[in-house]
Amino acid sequence: MTLSDKRLSPLAVALVLLAAACGGSSGGGGTAATGSQVVLVTHDSFAIPKQVKAAFERQTGYRLRILQGGDAGEALNRALLTKGNPQGDVIFGIDNNLLSRAVGAGLLDPYTAKGLDRVDARYELDPTHELTPIDHADVCLNVDRRWFASHGVAAPTTLEDLVKPAYHKLLVVENPATSTPGLAFMLATIARFGESGWQGYWKQLRENGVLVVDGWEEAYTARFSGAGGSKGTRPIVVSYATSPPAEVIYAKKRPTTAPTASVAASCFRQVELAGVLRGATNADGARALIDFMLGERFQAALPESMFVLPVRNRTPLPDAFRRYAVSPAHPLELPAAAIGRNRDRWIDEWARVTLH
Amino acid sequence: MGPGHSALTRGRALALGTVPVAFLALFFAYPLATILERGLTSDGGLSLPEGTTALVWFTTWQAAASTLLTLVAGLPLAWAIGRFRFRGRSLARALVLVPFVLPTVVVATAFLDLLPADLQRGVPAILAAHVFFNVAVVTRIVGGAWATVDARSEEAAAVLGAGPLRRAREVTLPRLAPALSAASALTFLFCFTSFGVILILGGPGRATVETEIYNRAARLFDLQAAAALSILQLLAVAVVLTVASVLEARAGDGGALADEGDVLRRPTGGRRVAVAGILAIAAVVLVLPLAVLVGHSLGSWHLLFEETPALLVEPWQAAVYSVAFASVAAAIALVVGGIAAITLARRPPGVLDGFVLLPLGASAVMLGFGFIITFDAAPLDFRSSWWLVPVAQSLVAAPFVVRIVTPALRSIDPRLREAAATLGASPGRSRREVDLPLVSRAFGIAAGFAFAIALGEFGATVFVARAEQPTLPVAIFRFLGRPGAESQGTAAALAVVLAGITVCAALAAERLGDGRGRGF
DSSP states (O other): HHHHHHHHHHHHHHHHHHHHHHHHHHSOOOOOTTTSEEEEEETOOOOOOHHHHHHHHHHHHEEEEEEEEEEEEHHHHHHHHTTOSSSSSSEEEEEETHHHTTTTTOOOEEEOOOOOGGGGGGOOOTTTSSSSEEEOOEEEEEEHHHHHHHHHHOOSSGGGGGGGGGGTTTTEEOTTTOHHHHHHHHHHHHHHTTTTHHHHHHHHHHHOOOOOEEEEIIIIIITTSTTOOOOOOOEEEEETTHHHHHHHHHHHSSSSSSSSEEEEEEOOOOEEEEEEETTTTTTHHHHHHHHHSSSSHHHHHHHHHSSSSBTTTTTTOOHHHHHHOOOOOOOOOOOOOHHHHHHHHHHHHHHHHHOO | OOHHHHHHHHHHHHHHHHHHHHHHHIIIIIIHHHHHHHHHHTTTTTOOTTTTTHHHHHHHHHHHHHHHHHHHHHHHHHHHHHBBOOTTHHHHHHHHHHHHHHHHOOOHHHHHSOOOOGGGSSSHHHHHHHHHHHHHHHHHHHHHHTTTTTTHHHHHHTTTTOOOHIIIIIIIIHHHHHHHHHHHHHHHHHHHHHHHHHHHHOOTOOOOEEEEEEEHIISSOOHHHHHHHHHHHHHHHHHHHHHHHHHHHHOOOOBOOOHHHHHHHHHHHHHHHHHHHHHHHHHHHHHHHOOOOOOOTTTTTTGGGGTTTOOOOOOOOOOOHHHHHHHHHHHHHHHHHHHHHHHHHHHOOOOOHHTTGGGGGGGGHHHHHHHHHHHTTSSSSOOOOOTTHHHHHHHHHHHHHHHHHHHHTTTOOOHHHHHHTTTTTHHHHHHHIIIIHHHHHHHHHHHHHHHHEEEEEOOTTEEEEETTOHHHHHHHHHHHHHHHHHHHHHHHHOOOHHHHHHHHHHHHHHHHHHHHHOOO
């Protein structure tokens, strides 16, 4: 494709849109011939490089269309709402915290993907194969290394550290009711301190001046001092194990070492999965897409497109991810069923202890 | 004019009026009713969740306080812009629209950069942000009306010995009343259904009815509570609208329209100082957050023209899709809203005027959910069609068009039309040559608003957004959600582009409206 027709295409689309609008609203359905396309329903953090998308389309002959919006929970709720007559063929982005809401609900058709034998058993969270693991990215505390070096304070290495006076007013976390990493961090404290101990821990965090904000965007880019270009003042934040390499790759001037680091002992397991929606228009295409997502090409592109790590064994990682992304062998975790049963009650209790 | 003739016109008007009614029925009432019905029948009946009273109380009082403050902040600016001629006037009018379209999270981040830490959260921050976002509504609607109040009536009153207060109370205020009421009702609605501002600046745990509906529907998947709260919100909005339109009807019509050229004066003496002061304050408040954004964007502009793993297109292309979608949405809003306004203007102001705003009282997430479960089977299988994006946007934009154009149509001096008829002009011709030029300015303002609203709309759009054609707000959110200084810089650059397009569109719409006016 030459440069000039690449530039032209959105203009052409704009003109077609305008022409269609002028021609009246009844100008035939906007849906192309179904069957020749695969529709992926996902959250708004999903990203796929153009070349990788083209590779899927070339290999399978299906056109890939992506419908995305909201976070993972919202995407799943939309799928549940349209159960039986889904908006697309595949859903991607259901994580271990949402898994129990999706599996066994008649939402998905089981499928054992090609390439699943290349995936470490610890990521296979659904023995019924309604959901196939695609990537993982643990939620971990991130620390601003420069801040701790210049203030002569040691960076925290455990969850227990955070309630010490040395870390007064240094931590910013996300609200578990409104944020995926916020929920994972709350679950991490439950996994670490148990059903009866975690509320006390949060009471201490509160006394030690924890700042709670609603979303990752605000916590990481506006409140955390370690994010590139941020005017934030807090050197500890709840983010991902893959955020430190991103600070290297997407810095304005590439630093020699990562300005931030993850606290390995705080990491909570986060696996993202995909499934074939029951009632899919193109079930064959859906299965082909899941195979492709477990394939070498898509898996290798994951770190730089979505800041998550591949689940397929021996997938080569970009240099910065190899050096700065932690991947603890035994992160904190809770059984999906327990999360499903207790999630809403835990969030209510958390709000009572932390906010009111 | 014979009786048969007028009956024909009435028949045609009735037929015309079915267009907006059908549009609303199909794209608003039907999907909303479907999702509410699903919510209420799935798990047992209409019951409101615990804590609803406190929720409604907070929602109402913060909206009332925000509206009052927005009026206080917006009226001086409306006076300066509506009454006086000065260099950069068009630019000032265009600039006030910018906060209105920028995504909340972008503005909130700029606020966080500017405000001292202890003022960043809580109710004062919510009120300040609501004023910042909605000052455009008051400035443009009231300012537009002020520019068409015949200054000679005020002067005549002055000659007859009325003091400035009495002149304001007895001459100016009654003429501004419809615009004031419209602007207040719109501002109240926006603050009542406010979402992003509450989430980010309110801090965790702070909720309004709208944020709670979202929380129940999108996060907890508790459709029953979401449906009950949605109905409550619609009822509350309906009550507010009824009250507003009764007040408005009592205030009467705005009197004769004057041509802007006759009204605008160069400020002199003390007024000169006042106008300069108002504009200076407004400039600082409106431009400072923008300057922060420009600062964040420096060094990232080249990235708009580079491929990125974050989007399937180069970032600049999002601007093209945004403009395309918003143009279609503005066109739909102008046609549907314009027809509704023409139909409404034939009757005296009443409750119906207010109810035009009802779509703004619906929760975006519930409407979005309604779209995907209603338009999912033949012959209405278009939940995946591209044009659902501009249709969703136009649902928010069309009420503005109606509210801005209807008062202008009503205030056309009937004597002008009679004069035209006496001179032998057909009703069609008198409408074309008398009404149209006079209301073209109102259409210009409405078009600018409609385009701007569509450009910034995010709520309902995400349900039908397609990755292949990202709009600017979608692209901004994508980059904001990625770590690394480059991504944040790209988001800021895209936000500056969004602001720039808004200013250009508002300037163009105004020029279009004025150009026709001059022709007359």
